[in-house]
Amino acid sequence: TILYEVSEGVAVITMNRPEKFNAFTEQMNKEITAALKQAQKSPEVRCILFTGAGRAFNAGQDLGDVSGGNVDFGGFLRKRYNPMILQFQKTEKPIVAAINGVAAGAGLSVALACDIRLASEKASLVNAFVNIGLVPDSGGCYFLPRIVGIGKALELAMTGEKISAEEALRIGLINQVYPAESFQDDAMAYARKLASLPTRGIGLIKRTMYKGLEMGLEETLEYEAFAQDAAGSTEDHKEGVTAFMEKRAPRFTGQ
Ligand code: LHQ
DSSP states (O other), X not given: OEEEEEETTEEEEEEOOGGGTTOBOHHHHHHXXXXXXXXXXXXXXXXXXXXXXXXXXXXXXXXXXXXXXXXXXXXXXXXXXXXXXXXXXXXXXXXXXXXXXXXXXXXHHHHHHSSEEEEETTOEEEOGGGGGTOOOOTTHHHHHHHHHOHXXXXXXXXXXXXXXXXXXXXXXXXSEEEOGGGHHHHHHHHHHHHHTSOHHHHHHHHHHHHHHTTSOHHHHHHHHHHHHHHHHTSHHHHHHHHHHHTTXXXXXXXX
């Protein structure tokens, strides 16, 4: 239900049920978790690009699987979604969401769990949970207020209103919007650029910033000192300083 392909340092994970708007099934949840683990342990992978096949990014849980009542919602989340979302955080490489079309419900939550969000001008985002009487899940109540602030987060979650890529850019929900015709190339170029940067340093930035959200200033300062010890011992740090002194462009290897 997904495609996984590595080229030029970028692992592209494509959710691949285009006829269902890439809606999640148990199999897809598992495959995404496994693909992220694979990308984490592959040294040649220095950036992950997460996207959807066809017209949509992802329409959330496949509602065909949960219609008819008697669903153990909590169990569903604990078994299928929560481990997948945690894996996004455990992956110490940059994860870029390439939002090619609509992102709804848990599909939006997954985009929020990525580190950077790029969107096609044709994309739209909908916090669809309330439209079926549910609560934002899969990290939707964690990431959304941290990204756009509590005021906008509550508005989007309570109204379930669909917003355009342009509006999402305006409120800081996404980072960049590109023309639909060139979107795939633009997103890939962005990911390749990230893949050419100091990968271990970026992994440490990711971990330290997300940790900083949970900690006070003193603890964060201490964690920064710890992370800097690790970053400062990388080859890429040495190369960065050497290149600067030699007035040339750095050649980072990710080590
Ligand atoms: C779909 C879906 C879909 C199946 C579009 N399933 N087929 C939930 C429950 C339990 C525990 C765990 O957590 C969760 C997490 C969640 O994600 S809850 C939220 C689930 N998602 C939604 O409620 C979104 C439902 N979909 C929509 O609101 C719309 O389809 C969106 C806004 C995504 C797209 O609208 P349109 O562009 O107007 O397209 P469409 O509605 O015509 O959909 C296209 C096709 O995709 C259509 O199939 P068809 O055979 O008629 O062409 C839809 O039935 C199918 N589809 N979402 N979630």
